[in-house]
Amino acid sequence: PRRARDCRKASLGRMDLATSAVVMAGSLLDSMKASSPRHAMSPTGADQEEWIENHPSALEWFEGVLAAAEGKQIVMFLDYDGTLSPIVEDPDRAVMTEEMREAVRGVAQHFPTAIVSGRCRDKVFNFVKLEELYYAGSHGMDIKGPTKVSNHKADEVLCQPATKFLPVIQKVGV
Numbered sequence: 001p002r003r004a005r006d007c008r009k010a011s012l013g014r015m016d017l018a019t020s021a022v023v024m025a026g027s028l029l030d031s032m033k034a035s036s037p038r039h040a041m042s043p044t045g046a047d048q049e050e051w052i053e054n055h056p057s058a059l060e061w062f063e064g065v066l067a068a069a070e071g072k073q074i075v076m077f078l079d080y081d082g083t084l085s086p087i088v089e090d091p092d093r094a095v096m097t098e099e100m101r102e103a104v105r106g107v108a109q110h111f112p113t114a115i116v117s118g119r120c121r122d123k124v125f126n127f128v129k130l131e132e133l134y135y136a137g138s139h140g141m142d143i144k145g146p147t148k149v150s151n152h153k154a155d156e157v158l159c160q161p162a163t164k165f166l167p168v169i170q171k172v173g174v
Ligand SMILES: O=P(O)(O)OC[C@H]1O[C@H](O[C@H]2O[C@H](CO)[C@@H](O)[C@H](O)[C@H]2O)[C@H](O)[C@@H](O)[C@@H]1O
Pocket: 079, 080, 081, 082, 086, 087, 088, 089, 090, 091, 092, 094, 116, 117, 118, 119
């Protein structure tokens, strides 16, 4: 009975820890939801045609993009996998071409440029290797950069909103 009692106590302790992790994660999720626009459901059929009409390709509507950007500060947010690099079977081999690196370097000379990825920040940086960019890794939980100045004024930032959750994440072991 004592072993059973100890065991129950230990499992209650684990439940407390897991519950506090869920509560903390829940509050983080709530604040993320509050600061993000709702994801639209992917439209299909006629809705999809209407969606495409209302969201033309930037390449086919370049004059419109220029007009909309008039007088505004332009900031570039780029995805990595499947955008700057091809989708490949082994995630460690998703390298970007030198030509693509040059294109991104050119963009960053004119506009503050960030790469936003689900990958951890270091991995994305090791593929891209451009110090003049901002990197938002782990779905925006780890944002840093730039470490090198470019043509335009860019303030260095370090924003790691999930840092306070690290102890509980490490304890729960997720
Ligand atoms: O936010 P992203 O930069 O688009 O990252 C999303 C995920 O990208 C990686 O996975 C994807 O690309 C791999 C390499 O081409 C491919 O093998 C995999 O099937 C794709 O899902 C990355 O491995 C993930 O960690 C990212 O969340």
